[in-house]
Amino acid sequence: MFSTEPPDHMPRLDPFEDYFNWTMTYLPESDIPLPYGRIEPLSGAPNTEIERLGIQEHIRLSSVNPAKGKTKLAIWMVSNCHARSNRMQYVRNLQKYVDVDIISNEGKCGGQDLCPKKRKGATCYDIIEKTYKFYLAFENSICRDYVTEKFFDSIGRNLVPIVLGGANYSMIAPKHSYINALDYSPRQLAEYLKEIDQDDSLYAEFFWWKPFYRVVNLYQTNKESFCNLCAALHETPAEKRVAKGLQKWYFEGSHCLVKPKFDST
Numbered sequence: 632m633f634s635t636e637p638p639d640h641m642p643r644l645d646p647f648e649d650y651f652n653w654t655m656t657y658l659p660e661s662d663i664p665l666p667y668g669r670i671e672p673l674s675g676a677p678n679t680e681i682e683r684l685g686i687q688e689h690i691r692l693s694s695v696n697p698a699k700g701k702t703k704l705a706i707w708m709v710s711n712c713h714a715r716s717n718r719m720q721y722v723r724n725l726q727k728y729v730d731v732d733i734i735s736n737e738g739k740c741g742g743q744d745l746c747p748k749k750r751k752g753a754t755c756y757d758i759i760e761k762t763y764k765f766y767l768a769f770e771n772s773i774c775r776d777y778v779t780e781k782f783f784d785s786i787g788r789n790l791v792p793i794v795l796g797g798a799n800y801s802m803i804a805p806k807h808s809y810i811n812a813l814d815y816s817p818r819q820l821a822e823y824l825k826e827i828d829q830d831d832s833l834y835a836e837f838f839w840w841k842p843f844y845r846v847v848n849l850y851q852t853n854k855e856s857f858c859n860l861c862a863a864l865h866e867t868p869a870e871k872r873v874a875k876g877l878q879k880w881y882f883e884g885s886h887c888l889v890k891p892k893f894d895s896t
Contacts, residue, residue, distance in 0.1 A: 632656070632874060635665060637772035638885045639715050644877040651874040655860065656881070658776050662874075663863065665856040668783030669847045670804050676843040680806075687807060687839040691832045697789055698764060698831040704824060705793070706732045706759055707767035712740035714771035717890045718795055721817055722767065724895035728821030731767065760789040764834060765824065769812070770796035774887040778803060780849045787846035791837045793820070797888065805840035817895055 632651040634641060653662040677683040712719055712735075719740065725731055733742030734755070746755035759766065766785040770777060778798035785792040786809060794800055795812040812820055827833045 632877065635667070637770075637774040637777045637887065638882045639772050639774065639887050639889065641881070644881060647877060649873050649875060651877070652872050653863070654874055654877070654881075655856065657778075658881070658885075662872075663856055663860050666852050667779045667849050668852055670783075670786070670844050671847060672844055673842075683806060683839070686843075687836050690839045691836050693835075695835050695838070696831050697838050698834045701762060701764050703732065703763045704730050704828055705765040705767060706734065706763045707742075707769065708734045708746075708755070708759075709740050709742065709769075710736060711771050715887070715889050716770055716773045716795060717893060718767075718769035718771070721769070721795060721812060721893040724817035724893055725821055727895055728818055729824055732763075756784060756788055764791060764828065765810070766790045766792050767812075768792040768794050768796075768809075770794075772887055773797040773891065774885040777885070782809075783846055783848055787848065789838075791834070797886070805844055808837060808840050817893055 632644075632647070632653070633655045635657055655661055655663040655665055657666055658664065659666070677686060707722055709718075722731055722733070733740055734745045735742035736744055738744055746758070768781040768785050770779060770781065773795070774797045776798050778794075778796050778800070782792055782794055782796075782800075782804075786804060791809065793810045793812055800809060800811060810820070810823070815823060
């Protein structure tokens, strides 16, 4: 069973009970996990909270200024305007209090097509990170452990991601390297962003971790996972196994939130 989609984009798996041998999904307990990315500590990464706070304070007081040259607050690239995460409602309510630009093909979702096809991908991020401070890495589904390349592509750049998803981001990324929208109402988040926007040293603190960690992207994790699959297939003797309880594990165990409400107050 291979899927990188969240459960609410999948058919029920009851008919496939005792059908598959192995699972290969974004979930870490899959037989062969295939994450959308990861963040790895390097030598010198802090081992304690006191060490981390010391590095963060040093960055705040230093001349490091990731905000230099940035003239706009936040941006969101989106193609699905009706996602089950209800991210569109969150963004619309957030826009009542702060400016959030939207990029979308053919102006969908109320956005502008600022990244022509020949300039999509990395080049579009190149443009964004020079101008914007925050990137909305809002997932289309809020399900356990579901965090996609939206997050890893943005956090690896000169941007602070604002996340909306079902993953435990504290287990994925260094503390104080992102902002979790689910910790705030849209109005509260807007006030927090205004505070950071007015103080470049507060913004710089979100980049304390850069010298001590590296971001591994989807291209690399894909290569690793399929190499792991190949190695498993060549093990002798091959282990005979049948995957059981897929519906309970992949669907019920994912605890997806469908169309949550995001009050504008």
